[in-house]
Amino acid sequence: MPPTATPPIPTVDSSEVELSIGGMTCASCSARIEKKLNRLEGVTASVNLATEKAKVSYAAGVEVADLIGTVEKLGYTAEEIVPAPPEATGAAPPLPDTTDLEADALRQRLTVSALLALPVVLMAMVPALQFDNWQWLSLTLAAPVVVWGGLPFHRAAWTNARHAAATMDTLVSVGTLAAFGWSLWALFFGDAGMPGMRHGFDLTVSRTEGSSTIYLEVAAGVISFILLGRYLEARSKRKAGAALRALLDLGAKDVAVLRSGTEVRVPIGTLAVGDHFVVRPGEKIATDGTVLEGRSAVDASMLTGESVPVDVGAGDTVTGGCLNTSGRLVVAATRVGADTRLARIAKLVEDAQTGKAQVQRLADKISAVFVPVVIGLALATLGFWLGNGSGPTAAFTAAVAVLIIACPCALGLATPTALMVGTGRGAQLGILIKGPEVLESTRRVDTVVLDKTGTVTSGVMRLHEVYVAEGVQEHRLLRLAGALEHASEHPVARAVTEGAAERLAAVDGTAQGSTGVDHFEGVSDFVNVAGLGVRGTVAGHAVLVGRERLLTEAGIELPAALGHAKEAAEAQGRTAVVVAWDGAARGVLTVADAVKETSAQAVRELRALGLRPVLLTGDNRAVAEAVAAEVGIDAADVHAEALPQDKVAVVERLRTEGRVVAMVGDGVNDAAALATADLGLAMGTGTDAAIEAGDLTLVRGDLRVAADAIRLARRTLATIKGNLCWAFGYNVAALPLAAAGLLNPMIAGAAMAFSSVFVVTNSLRLRTFR
Structure with missing residues (x-):
């Protein structure tokens, strides 16, 4: 098997299911669910934080209800995602999009919390604003923020505690409640409630008398900052998945079917293979089919990335979801439901977004133990500061800063957000990436084997x-x-x-x-x-x-x-x-x-990426060498008169020479070689066998897209690695600063929230890939 192969394929008697998971807030949540599911006998699961889905394969004897029950026992919600019925046309409809509802709820909670917290923070930071009994006004404003604004964190922390687990919500809840609780003690039992009390603000740990120090600005400010981070994250996640939603929304809603020569408009779900339907100018083509009558230009840009409409006439095939721009067409339906090209593209993109790259699995393993380690580090920090005589105020401030700065949410978002944006952008450009494992291969590829007929030539x-x-x-x-x-x-x-x-x-x-x-x-x-x-x-x-x-x-x-x-x-x-x-x-x-007009340029682009092009064909040597000379491939890199088994042998020989091989092909005779190569790129204009065998599918029959696909995959992988470096580096650098007393907890909360926003924003840069 090539290194790009996905994790072990389930046995013949196994089944697959997708679960929608609710209640996850960070990488440690997804890691816990994944670990618990994988402990079940015969179960292999992958949980994605960004898409909030679990992809599970399970052996005979395991019920979906068992999987849902396992997730619910951990304190999360789970629901089976039921595929669209086969008679429905176009891409499977997605689950109701909860991202907008989530963002609306967060915006409301954030707005109220920020309005209440702002005066608290200003009064704490600017002594000139502190009037007599200002601290009691701060308490009045901060209490709703801590109790109501922070309720999602407290609720999640309590649920996790009941299951002997800890997540980033635990860190936020414990840190803010500790700051609020200390403030209540100081106000009611210490000296902080005395009229005329004044309070300075320091970016670092202060060594003041504990009974006169309050942390209301920390409790209210941290919750507001983290709510802001969550809100921006929710909005960014919606943008990240916009391309897939656009694909899912492409399909027509109804269709004009010819019944006994008369047009009857019916819901799209009733369309069957063999039905004849009419597509007028400006309408979307209802499903894949063959043109029976008429001529027109069809805009397939959303599927292929090609902006120029394609002329079609009697006998030509058309794809569901494309826009008919000019003439009236009569089309015979050849594929409906999940078999359509649009539905299969959407499924490929969704599968890729649900998977995990190897680098993310490492991040998940770290996140699973990260929170308990941080709690231990916070207790050690508390003990150290108390032990060296710095006083309870300094010790408490440093410990709270450690708790808040260490939240590992950026780790959990580093890979899935980049993967969502990268695969979605690829779909817009006519590049389908089958899974995150493919990204790892593109970085190492140094040789690209090109089939001639249908790939380099028309x-x-x-x-x-x-x-x-x-x-x-x-x-x-x-x-x-x-x-x-x-x-x-x-x-x-x-x-x-x-x-x-x-x-x-x-x-x-x-x-x-x-x-x-x-x-x-x-x-x-x-x-x-x-x-x-x-x-x-x-x-x-x-x-x-x-x-x-x-x-x-x-x-x-x-x-x-x-x-x-x-x-x-x-x-x-x-x-x-x-x-x-x-x-x-x-x-x-x-x-x-x-030879396709773009093939010579494509070969130049592949060379510019550091790849050595090789031509592989079943044609005679004279034909092969003539084509190679025309597109700029060396005669020494031409393999002619190759049968399907010979193509596999050529790929294997290149690999034994130490080369990492990508194969581009479109025919049934290329399928075995595509599967054998380290990276298989199937031309979407080719056969189903070739497309199934490939790791990347190029929807448009233009070889230049192969270079684009490799560039996009490499860019996506680089973004993932950049995100992980930021997330890891941020925590590694920030924790010692917090433990050393160099960070005020409120500044730590702001920095932690914006680390997640940075990771998501960095991923969104992939939307500009050209």
């Missing part, structure tokens, strides 16, 4: 050069050859027909018909000569089109000039088609699988 034969014998007009050659080949279904014949029609339309200055028939005469006496070509009568001329041997058997010789043109084309790996009529050779047409 996979469709095109007419290239037209060589005519002396005295023969090119448009006459094209009319006769195109007319005869139009009667054949062979790919080479189709290339000749379409190419001739395009060129004749350009010469005549007329619009090309949908099949090019307008430019061709009728054909009679048509005969398909197996393996050699075709012959028939066009406009009274006996015409032959095919291999040179077809002419030889008819007693027709190829002139030297045409013979040289044929040999030169074949040396370049192109197919040469000879045309003759009335007993004489009249010209040579060259046909080849056209």
Whole structure:
């Protein structure tokens, strides 16, 4: 298995379920739930703090109710996420979005708390504002902030305490209640309640008499700062998941279905495979299908990232969720519900956002033991300051600062927020990242293996050069050859027909018909000569089109000039088609699988990323080397005439040489190589087998997106690592400062709250990736 493989795949008799988890506030919460679920026999779980979901695989004998019960016993809520029924069209509808409700509740609690806490903080920090009995006004204002404003922290801390656990809520609750409790003692039983009492403010620990010191500004200020951090975090998390919600909202809500020739508008959920439906200009295409009637331009930018609308006509496939910009279309539904391309894209993105990168698993392990260690450190700090004679005020202040500064919420948000934004931005650009493990691989990749047909080239034969014998007009050659080949279904014949029609339309200055028939005469006496070509009568001329041997058997010789043109084309790996009529050779047409216009630029971009491009194809060497030369791949890095098993062997050989290999392909014959490579990039225009085998899916059939995908994945991983470095570094640097008495608890609370905001904001920078 390649290193990018996801954690062990469940056995055949196992099932998977997604649970929506409520009540998580920090990384230690998600780590506790994950650890408890994984202790159940036959259960493998991954809990994501940012998405508030648990992805669980469980063996036979385990019930979903057991999983929910396990989570609830820890003091959290759990609910099974039920997938959309298969008959529903488009992406599965998400659970009701609670982010807005959460943000609204936090905003209300924050607003009240901040308005009450501001005078308390100002009076404590500015002695000039302290009038007689000001401390009692501070108590009156601070008490609602501590009790009501801090209620979510106290409630969570109590729930955790009942289950012998501690989280960041424990640190906030214990710290603020301790500061408030000390203040109450000093006011009612000490000297702090005396009229005329004045109180100075210091950024560091003060060594004053404990009975005359109050910490109401610390209790009220810390809760307000942390509520502000939670509110900004909730808003940022919504922005982080905006791309996925936009995908889920793309689908149409109703559709005009043709019933006995009459249009009937019905809910989207009633649409079935085989139904014919109408899409008018400005409407979204209801589901994946094939165009039966009409021509239009379809805007697929949300799915592919390509801003230019694509022209479609009868026989073309269209994707549900795309916008019909101009003409009226009649479409036959080919896929509905969870089978549609939109639904599968949304599922891939959601799965990627629910997973965890390896670096996050390390963070979770640290967070699981972090809070108990911090509580121990706070007690040790208290003991140290009391032991060296600094007095209870200094000891208490330092201990509270340790509790508050150490909250590990930034650790829990470092990876999932970056992953949410990165995968969402990728979906907008037509790049689907299957899971966080993929990000680890892109950093190490140094070789990229490119399949030729359908990846570097279009996979469709095109007419290239037209060589005519002396005295023969090119448009006459094209009319006769195109007319005869139009009667054949062979790919080479189709290339000749379409190419001739395009060129004749350009010469005549007329619009090309949908099949090019307008430019061709009728054909009679048509005969398909197996393996050699075709012959028939066009406009009274006996015409032959095919291999040179077809002419030889008819007693027709190829002139030297045409013979040289044929040999030169074949040396370049192109197919040469000879045309003759009335007993004489009249010209040579060259046909080849056209290299995509963007492939050469894509190879340059891949090289700029430090990758060595390798071309791998089942075609002959001449064709492969011609394509490689055109896009800028060295001949030494060309592997031709490769069967599917040979492609796997090439990838394995490169890996044994110590290379970390990415494979880009689109066909069934590429699936095994995609799975074998360290990183598989499947072209979304390819087969389902290739897409399933790939780690990254490039929705648009443009090789440049491969370079974009690797850049985005590397940028996302770099953001994750930057977030973790900040989160770890922040706690490592701040804890000693707090323990040393160099941080006032209120300043510590502000710094802790804004560390989480920084991590989320840093992740949101990925939304600007181009």
